[in-house]
Amino acid sequence: MRVMVLVKATEDSEKGFFSTPETAEMLEAMGKFNDELAKAGILLAADGLKPSSEGKRVAFDGPGRMVTDGPFAETKELVAGFWLWEVKDMDEAVAWVKRCPNPMPGPSEIEIRPLYEMDDLQ
Known part of the structure; x- marks a missing residue:
């Protein structure tokens, strides 16, 4: 099972x-954690994202497209980084996230979402 592990943005990450x-x-602790994930064969991809002030959103409405420049207001709805993992089940993903060092200087949150697989779409 593949999961996207999302590090939610904070006021600090948006700075x-x-x-x-x-x-x-x-960063050193996170590097060690990423090494553990890689050695376990779980890590498929990982990266941090620059603040939303450097991003854009494209809104779709039929054939129309509207581009909005960042920053975006609702920090708690933003993503600051991600991993893509291959795990046996959600319990394994949760166990790994519990081992993760805090990815932010203060309180933070990580969300785990399963990806659709081809079997899910048939």
Whole structure:
């Protein structure tokens, strides 16, 4: 089963990357966690996203398209980073997320969502 593991944005992540001793420590811990995921054969892809101030949204309405420049207001609805994992089931994904170092300097949240597989669409 493939899952997308979404690191939710925070006010800190929306300010952009900042170099502090705490950030360096956090990145080192996250690197070790990613190494563990890779060694376990779970990690398919991972990356952090720049703040929404550097992004755009494209809204669709029939043939029309409207582009909106970031930043986007609802920080709690934004994603700051992601992993793509191959796990045996949702319980395994939850167990790995529980082992994850906190991805933010303060309180944070990670969401796990299963991907559709071809069998789901038949």
